[in-house]
Amino acid sequence: MTVAPPVGSTTTPAPALPLSGLLALCTAAFTAVMTELLPAGLLPRMAADLSVPDGRVGFLVTGYALASFLAAIPLTAALRGLPRRPVLIGALVGFACCNAVTALSSAYALTFVARLAAGVMGGLMWAMLVGYAARMVPAERRGRAIAIVLAGITLALSLGVPAGTALADALGWRTVFALLTVIALLLVVWVRWRVPGFPGEAAGARVPLHRVAALPGIATVLSVTLLLLLGHQVMYTYIAPFAEHVGFGHTGLVLLVFGAATVVGIWITGVLVDTHLRRMLLTALATIACALLALGLYASSPAVLLLSVALWGAAFGGAPTLIQTALVDASGPVNADVATSLQTTVYNAGIAAGSLTGGIVLEGAGAGALPWTALPLIAAALAVVAAGHRRAFPVRRPAVSRPKTASPPTAHALSRVPRS
Template sequence: MPVGLIALALGGFGIGLTEFVIAGLLPDVAADFGVSEASAGWFISGYALAVVVGALGLTAAVTRLERKPVLAGLLVLFIAGNLLSATAADYWPMMLGRVIAALAHGAFFGIGAVVAAGMVPPSKKAGAIALMFTGLTAANVLGVPFGTLLGQAAGWRATFWAITVIGVAALAGILALVPRQAGAAEAGGSLRSELGAFRSGQVWLSIVVTVLGFGGMFGAFTYIAYTLTEVSGFAASTVPWLLIVFGVGLFAGNTLGGKAADRNLDRTLLVVLAVLAVVLVAFALVAANPVLTVISLVLMGGFGFATVPGLQMRVMKYAPGAPTLASGANIGAFNVGNALGAWLGGVTITAGFGYTSPIWAGAVITVAGVAVMAFAAAAAKRSETRVDAPAEAPDEAAAEAAGVVRV
């Protein structure tokens, strides 16, 4: 295993913690700033939308630059945003801090995924991407629960101070462990060639699947603290421990999903997304039962994150000559899904449908993702068949000319 993958995972840990820890602290932050649940939810939706801007705008701006210094610069931006969040005295400074930190998110994971895939043989690319995203899952298994505990014990600002320190450590790790040559952009690469990747219909279909597939899980996750306390009957003090359970599912799903995607990419995505939709429906139905809720959390995390390496690998597969911007765009798509799920969940709660309604909304979004993925897989198979057919035609013609009859 290249040691540089550990450094990328370390950066992913800090960034993942920033993205997800707010869900466990959302009631505390909302109470501190005196805003509604839906308004506080914009700390998640606003972050996700800013990730999209960073994933496209920053990635496009740095596409010809050496990747290691770019990754380091992105972490500096990430540190600055979390420092502002930790010191925010009001709603809007906090939102600004979230946006600044988010700008680094998409470009870091987009460029990092290309670097990770370039460190290993082709047969292990999805696994390498999964390893980089292990930092993201570790943030959920360990960082989010303990960050929530820290926030409940010492105030939510303490959590963002801790994230700032982690960001500094991640920056040191990138500088020390990622070899400079691993950060070198391909010779002759340009923004025009990177933009050329978006002429592929499969790239766009992959991005849509990412939005819908990940948005479904995140719609359920955004308001999970309210679901656990108001529907399942858990005490607020148990939420961090329940997030550990959710994180265990994320870790297992990310690892196994990467291995499965290396074997059969489209089939893995179809099966995992379909099962995720079933899990979300089941969760919405049994959320009042504490035991079944815990089981549902594990399954939701597992099948939700089992899609991540495959979704990222798919968009890179169909943009082989210009993967950087396509990879960054797909990271943005993950966060469009985050924003979509969080927004739709907030709408259903505000409409009075209760705290299981975001889970139902997530199930609907995921079903749409399954439909698009089925269409994309069928289209890819037809395209591969058309490409293979001409190669057989000359042999057939030659056989007929020689008087050979094939049966």
């Protein structure tokens, strides 16, 4: 039964979300994460086809992240005055071209150049997606719209990368990159059809980055971001050769366990982040450290390997959301967007340096040394959080008002979320 509002009432129903357009942006986020991280699950196959060691294929992840790190701020600033939808479509076309070259290339140098170009597209896209979603809905629906878009990250991590690895087992890794090319081209049509166009921004409206970076607590939060990503990426980029090293040849299963665990971690974080941020972040980092210790000592046991990966995935799934929330607490709502752009740069620097470090360790000391390389970095992040109890990670957080329509934090609203 429908009940009519009282006579004279000014209450109006909340406008419906532009779901089709938001799902298009969600799929764009999914495609970007798949393009960036898929080589981590395809190392042996790509290395054999390109006639290079496994570590060199890991550098394809490094190159992508490094290009994204270097291009995000200057390219976004240069294109800020242009209409938003053509810029987004241009990034998607760029992804399609780069993935097509990767699928067809038989030369490592050409593949590496394609990955650099894809990283540039990724840096530009991540600077746009969250802001684009926020402009598509009224203020009271922004939280839910952003949650829908960032869900593409979780879908890629928990389902996309494992499914891509399994598909590569059946049809070859080139088929997977060809499929990503098709998805990007279909997205161009979808975005043109369902995502509204918006004008560009005036260059003078940008808040100077150095003023936000100097706020108390910001540098501490960014240092934890860097250390976490360094330690994580040393291990995650080379999970395939590590699994083979310990005698477990089912990389797709390892990635599936990790991805599924991130969903659990994100859900738990969404429930508790507002009341137990500091305690949860300490617990997450300690859990990752314990998982790495177990991988270093007992990974030859399949049960220990999968349990450790599950704990690692659950802890890492929530950690970036916790760190981003701490960053917004330190910067204040007014400066949150600028602070998050700084975190995006640091995030990509961590990915690039972590995958580079892991590749050097893999080629020099072997896969067995990877957990012992990652463990001190995570321990350092844990120490910084434990010491940062005043400005960056206080025992009691400042009061944060939330719109009643906002959804709980979701998938890496990271985590590569940081990428807004």
